[in-house]
Amino acid sequence: MAISTLVIVILVILLIGAVPSWPHARSWGYGPSGLIGAALLVVILLALLGYF
Template identity: 85%
Template sequence: MAISTILIIILVILLIGAVPTWPHARSWGYGPSGLLGVALLVVIILALMGRF
C-alpha cells in the first residue's frame, strides 16, 4: 500500500506542475495535465480495487 500512496503523491505533484501557467507552456493546452490526470485516476481506481 505504501508504493501506491507514494505513486499517487508523485502523480499529484506532476499534475500540478503540468498546468500551463508559464508563457512558453500556454500553447501546449491541457494535454500534459490531462494525460497525468488520467494516469492519476487509473492509479487511484486500481488502489481502491486493491490491485495495485
C-alpha cells in the first residue's frame, strides 16, 4: 500500500505544477494537467479496488 500512496502523492504534485495558471505552464494549455489528472484518477481507482 505504501507504493500506491507514493505514486498518488507524486501525481498530485505533478498535477499542481502543471496547472496552466502558473507562469511556467501558461503556454502549455490544459493538456498536461488533463493527462496527469486522468493518470491520477486511474491510480486512485486501482488503489481503491486493490489492484495497485
